[in-house]
Amino acid sequence: MYRIFCESYKNYINLFDKDNYRLRIANDFELLTDVGKYEKEKSKQSQQYKRLSDLLNYIKENIKRFPRLKAFLWTLQSRNIEAKKFNVANEEDLEEQAKLINSFIKLAYWY
Numbered sequence: 001m002y003r004i005f006c007e008s009y010k011n012y013i014n015l016f017d018k019d020n021y022r023l024r025i026a027n028d029f030e031l032l033t034d035v036g037k038y039e040k041e042k043s044k045q046s047q048q049y050k051r052l053s054d055l056l057n058y059i060k061e062n063i064k065r066f067p068r069l070k071a072f073l074w075t076l077q078s079r080n081i082e083a084k085k086f087n088v089a090n091e092e093d094l095e096e097q098a099k100l101i102n103s104f105i106k107l108a109y110w111y
Contacts (some may be wrong), residue, residue: 002075006033008104010024025096035079056083058094068105
């Protein structure tokens with residue numbers, strides 16, 4: 001599942017120009033595909049890390065709406081990537097990001 005996410009993310013970001021909303025909301029996913037970069041951003045407590053943590057927390061709180069993502073959260077936990085609430089991300093972006101990850105897991109961008 002993690003491999004599907006990583007490959008789907010790479011396929012997805014190649015579909016858009018730099019100034020696209022869909023690409024902007026996916027930028028935080030980069031930390032999920034590179035554990036070393038995640039750890040670096042976590043130690044800096046960067047805004048990207050905080051937004052991603054908010055997203056993972058949002059998914060966790062809405063797991064009934066996104067049941068496929070429960071196993072995905074487990075695969076992230078095995079890589080020491082965990083949800084934490086910082087309240088820096090806006091609700092609309094969190095919703096769109098969760099839907100996008102769900103699409104990745106459903107193989108919408110995997111080829």
